[in-house]
Amino acid sequence: MSLLNRTLTAIEPANHELAQQAAAQLTKVMEGDEDSLGLLKDLLLKYLSITGEMHPAAPDKCTVICCASHGVAAEAVSAYPEETTLQMTKSYLIGQGAAANAFANFADSEIFIADFGIKADTADIPGLLDCRIGNGTDNIAQGPAMSREQAIAALEKGIELAEKLVAEGFDCLLPGEMGIANTTVSAAICAAICNKTAAEVTGRGTNISDERLAKKTAIVEKALNLNQPDNTDAIDVLAKVGGFEFGAIAGLMLGFAAHHKAVILDGSNCAAAALIAQNLAPDCVDYFLPSHRGGEPAQGFALEKLGLTPILHLDLRLGEACGSSILARELEAMLNLWDVVSHLPHDPVETPFQQAYMPNLAPKVTNKTFDFYLSTMQDLDTQAMEVCKERLDNLVKPLESLGALEQIATEIAGIMGDELPNCDLDRALLCFTSKVSNPLQMQLTAASSQSAKADVTLAHVREGLPLTAAFDFGREQGEFLSLSYPLLGLSMTEMDEHAPFGTTADLLRQELLNADGSLKYPADEFLAHAPEAVQPFIGAMIGAIIAAAHNSALIILDDEASEIIARYTELLCPAVRPYILHVQPLLVKANCTLPGGLIAGLGMDIAEAALYMLNYMRTFAESKVAIASDGPGAQRQQN
Incomplete structure (x- = not known):
């Protein structure tokens, strides 16, 4: 039996029974409130089912960048x-x-670079893994990319590498790829397997111009019409319109799945490789964790076919395991939270929070x-932002291909007045709570803040005092913490310790938002329409936001309640808007209604990832890499 067939035979469904047992325990401990975790709960349970362990250790991650050349690059589609x-x-x-x-550095993942068919002599590159199948593929606009035998060889080379990595102790794969014109190939693969047209799946890839996009779309259509890939036969699709690295990544995925190891998918190209793997062994999808929804249309169709829903929405268009690295951090945060929750109520963790109490007096x-x-x-430092933006434009990547991360890095530069802020900014979580806090909530906040490396202040709000007292209390907390912590998460717990998680957010949504999610009232009216019991929290949070921005x-906002209050604060004081990072649902679509810092912690990790990008990447000139010759990059990148 061939290596490919042995691997396909070894792939079996993940341990769904164990996941059900964990879900039952989660339901018991969270008293039926486990759905407040949203898609983060699904992420946790799926990982437990992959490992087959109720309490797995943090994953040993490897980032594998698969490199190969594409004959279709001759058509100038990039x-x-x-x-x-x-x-x-x-x-x-x-x-x-x-x-x-x-991003491998950010995720604490060991990185491997493999040559599966670069059209060049690569023997002198130190550390490069030699997995070559050929000297680049043929041009899919003129005929098949490769022979069927080469397609199988690509899959088996990927499996061989997976076997090696698993033997070395890695149990979580973060695949990525490098190959000019590879989004042309992934569009063709997706169109073939998902039965879509070239126009539906083809995107801008390396941020190409309208003219080149039209040409690229025509090339994808020509390749499909000429080669007629059979969408019931993944090897045929790979051979006719694929690439060596796509086969290799699919093989890596199959190899990890055969050993019950996790694969965190990245962008459009990884999704296309996952389609090939799914076609060969449908159960392998049990081992795939989607990370983000990027800017390429093909990825959306691929994820739908795979039945996967990503959490991150960062508008990334780069296939170097960027989004998967961020999700790896969130997976570890959920494993830490699970470790805390699963030992309740008998073995709670310490909650070393700072406590602040609103005085029972009129404000000073x-x-x-x-x-x-x-x-x-103050206005943001525009000079620091301009210098930061110029650096981002010239880092070795397509222009603006790191989407929201580039925007976040630029805003932090403007906030701090430093064009290159360091990665290790101190973090705090300011969590407004009532007189008595829910013990489970405190345990969840402890777990979330530990993962986010954030110090926590619980600020206890009193009812029955003037709103000015609540504003002043929040102002003092925001002012004090922001002097020491450049990254400040902002959250609140439920007002009633017995209320289900998300109750306060539900109240605010019903009273203060229109059905389409827009703000219902002007700035000078909304407080009068807010539920009376929530008004002190609103006053305190407005004070904290304005003082911290000052x-x-x-x-960094947390749950929906914090989000709604912050949006009205921006209406009251537009100058605070650049200082606020809206996490959910703008950057994260996790449907998480749990207050107390989980989403704010995720936002802190996203901000840290943006700073790792800014600090650890090098420019085209430093790296001796060619700049763009088409699209906006041709005007803004320098070498």
Whole structure:
């Protein structure tokens, strides 16, 4: 029996029974409130089913970048020349300043770079794994990419590498790829397997111009019409319109699945490889964890076919395991939370929170009024932002291909007045709570803050005092914490310790938002319409937001209640808007209604990832990599 067939035979469904047992325990401990975790619960349970362990250790991760050349690059479907594939491969291993390096560092993942068919002599590149199948594929616009035998060889080379990595102790794969014109190939694979047209699946890839996009779409259509791939036969699809690295990644996925190991999918190209793997062994999808929804249309169709729903929505368009690295951190956070929850109620963790109590007095007379903050709020440092943006444009990647992460890095530069803020910014979580806090909530907050490396202040809000007292209390907390913590998470617990998680958010949504999610009232009216019991929390949170923004902190929002209050605060004081990071549902679509810091912690990790990108990536000039010759990158990138 061939290696491929042995591997396919070894793939079996994940341990769904164990996941059901864990779900039952979660239901018991969280008293039926486990759905407040949303898709993060699904992430946790799926990982438990993959490992077959109720309490698995944190995963040993490996980032594997599969490199190969594509004959279709000759059709000028990319913004970058064909030699970029070789240059970037050298950058991973010699300069070590590519996105793959930065994000592997962020995720604490060991990185491997493999040559599956670069059209060049790569023997002199130190550390490069030689897995070559051929000297690049043929041009799919003129005929098949490769022979069927080469397609099988690509799959088996990937399986062989998977066997080696698993034997070395790695149990979580973060695959990525490098190959100019590879989004042309992934579009063709997706169109073939998902039965879509070239126009439906083809995207801008390396941020190409409208003219080149039209040409790229026509090339995908031509390749499909000419080669007629059989969508019931993944090997035929791979041979006719695929690439060596796509077969290799599919093989890696199959190899890890055969050993009950997790695979965290990245972008469109990984999704296309996953389609090939799914076609060969449908049960392998049990081992796939989707990370993000990127900018390529093919990825959306592929994820739908795979039956996978990603959590992150960062508008990434780069296939170097960037999104999967961020999800790996969130997986570890959920494993930490599970470790805490599963030992309740008998073995709770310590909750070393700072406690702050709202005085049972009228507020002190102070000149730091709402009007004071309105009149003295600082603008962002535009010079630092411009320098930061220029650096981001010239890092070794397609222009703006790291989406929201680039925007976040630029905003932090403007907030801090530093074009290159360091990665290790101190973090705190300010959590407003009532007089008595839910013990389970405190355990969940402890777990979330530990994963996020954030110090926690529980600020106890009193009812029955003027709103100015609540504002002043929140202002003092926000001002004090933002002096020491550039990253400040902002959250609140349920007002009633016995209320289900999400109750406060439900109240605010019903009273303060329209059916389409827009704000229902103007700035000067919304407080009068807010539920009376929530008004002190609103006042305190407004005070904290305005004071923290005034002190130039990045305010990272948590649950929907915090989000709604912050949106109205922006209406009251538009100058705070650049200082606020809206996490859910803008960047994260987890349907998580749990308050107390879980989503804010995820936002802190996203901000940290943005800073790793900014600090650890190198420029085109530093890396000796060719710049774009088409699209906006041709005007803004320098070498």
